[in-house]
Amino acid sequence: MELSLATRAVGEHTVLEVGGEVDVYTAPRLRERLLELIDGGARHVVVDLGRVDFLDSTGLGVLVGALKRLRAAGGSFALVCDKEPLLKIFRITALDQVFPLHPTVDAAIAADSTGA
Amino acid sequence: MATVKLSFSPAPVHVRTARLVGVAVARRAGVREDLLDEVRLAIGEACTRAVALHRQYGLAEPVYVEMSDGGGYTVRVVDRAPIEAGLGLAALGPDELAKESLSEDALTTGVGFALLAGFVEDLQVRPVDDGVGTEVWMSWPAGRA
Numbered sequence: 001m002e003l004s005l006a007t008r009a010v011g012e013h014t015v016l017e018v019g020g021e022v023d024v025y026t027a028p029r030l031r032e033r034l035l036e037l038i039d040g041g042a043r044h045v046v047v048d049l050g051r052v053d054f055l056d057s058t059g060l061g062v063l064v065g066a067l068k069r070l071r072a073a074g075g076s077f078a079l080v081c082d083k084e085p086l087l088k089i090f091r092i093t094a095l096d097q098v099f100p101l102h103p104t105v106d107a108a109i110a111a112d113s114t115g116a
Numbered sequence: 117m118a119t120v121k122l123s124f125s126p127a128p129v130h131v132r133t134a135r136l137v138g139v140a141v142a143r144r145a146g147v148r149e150d151l152l153d154e155v156r157l158a159i160g161e162a163c164t165r166a167v168a169l170h171r172q173y174g175l176a177e178p179v180y181v182e183m184s185d186g187g188g189y190t191v192r193v194v195d196r197a198p199i200e201a202g203l204g205l206a207a208l209g210p211d212e213l214a215k216e217s218l219s220e221d222a223l224t225t226g227v228g229f230a231l232l233a234g235f236v237e238d239l240q241v242r243p244v245d246d247g248v249g250t251e252v253w254m255s256w257p258a259g260r261a
Contacts, residue, residue, distance in 0.1 A: 023135075024164040025128040054135075056160050057231055061224035068216060085153050092234035093227045097210035 002026070004051070005033050013109050014042040019051035022059030030059065034066040043075030046108045055086055060095060067099060076100075078108040118145075118185050123178035126170035131163045134181050138191060145185030146259030154235040155189070155256060161228045162193035162252040168225075169197035169250075188238075189258040196249040 003026035004019035014037055022030055037045060047063065049055065067077040078100040081087060090096040102108035120141050124130040138159035139152055147155060159181070166179040180194040208226040212218060232239060238255040 021132065023128075023160060024131050024167065054156070054160075056157065056164060057224045057228035058164060060227050061220045064213065064223055065220045068214070072216070089157070089231065093213075093230045094208070094210045095213060095227070098214050 003029055005030065007033075007037065010046075010105070010109060011113075013044045013046055013112065015046045015048055015105055017048045017051065021054040022052055022062075023054060023056045024058040027056075027058040027062045031062045031065065034062065035069075038066070038069055038073070038075075043070065043073060044112060045070060045075070046078050046080060046105060046112070048080040048105055049086060050080060050082070052081075052083075052086065055089060057093075060089070060093065064095070064098065076112050078102060078112055080105050080108050120183045122181040122183075124181075126167045126175065126177075126179050128164075128167060131160055131167060134163045134179075135160045138181070138183060141183040141185070142189050142256070142258075145189040147189045147256050148259070151256055155191075158232055158236045158254055159191055159193070161231050162191070162254065165225070165228055165252070166193055166195035166197075168221075169195045173197045185258055187258075188255050190253070190255045193252045193254075194244055194249055196247070198248060199243050199250060 002020050003022060006017045008015050016033065016037065018030065045066065063079065070077040080102050082103040090099065090101060100108070100111065102111060120137065122134060122137055124134060135156050139156045142152060142155045163179060163181065170177065170179060175196055177196045182192045184190050208230070213223060232252070236254045240253040242251055242253065244251050
């Protein structure tokens with residue numbers, strides 16, 4: 001399945017819903033969208049991976065890039081993921097210790113809002 | 117022993133095709149259903165790595181993939197980049213991954229290797245026997261040997 005991207009605002013958070021396959025071919029589009037959001041002033045970004053069915057190292061690189069950019073700008077970045085195959089990818093790469101990972105968008109926003 | 121061979125010009129758009137073929141052949145070979153996600157990811161990472169190397173060195177030659185099911189399911193992904201380009205398996209810790217100074221390319225390469233090493237029990241990265249290049253060799257148990 002092709003990459004799908006949809007953005008919505010929840011309070012001061014920007015939620016980016018990603019679906020389909022994030023790989024070496026589609027990751028540049030994810031990078032562009034994240035840059036557009038950050039350049040457009042988004043400071044608290046939650047990326048919902050709930051409908052992602054493939055994620056590779058290129059996609060992970062893009063997500064880490066966004067995390068660093070937002071942290072440098074005094075913002076926050078969190079991921080929503082509850083699928084075991086994807087969670088395993090984060091564990092194996094040790095990126096589960098780099099990203100705030102939450103099972104739902106609500107949990108991600110709540111954790112971020114309490115200053116976690 | 118059935119073998120499927122695939123070669124593709126080093127463009128990101130073709131990596132998905134290689135993944136799809138790789139998983140189809142794995143299923144056909146009798147690889148356990150719950151391993152297929154890992155097969156898909158590993159073939160994708162090996163092909164992504166090969167495509168990145170060909171682009172980095174300006175090589176138009178195709179990336180070569182060979183899948184065979186003689187006594188297990190075996191996949192070889194062959195690139196034609198100079199050997200010094202990447203035989204090392206870089207394992208990055210969480211501190212390094214979050215470092216500002218680490219470029220996205222370097223991070224992606226390190227993470228790609230971590231995924232290969234983490235998902236493939238039987239993995240070898242070695243120089244090709246003929247000419248210049250590296251082969252990523254991966255193998256999984258298959259029911260129908």
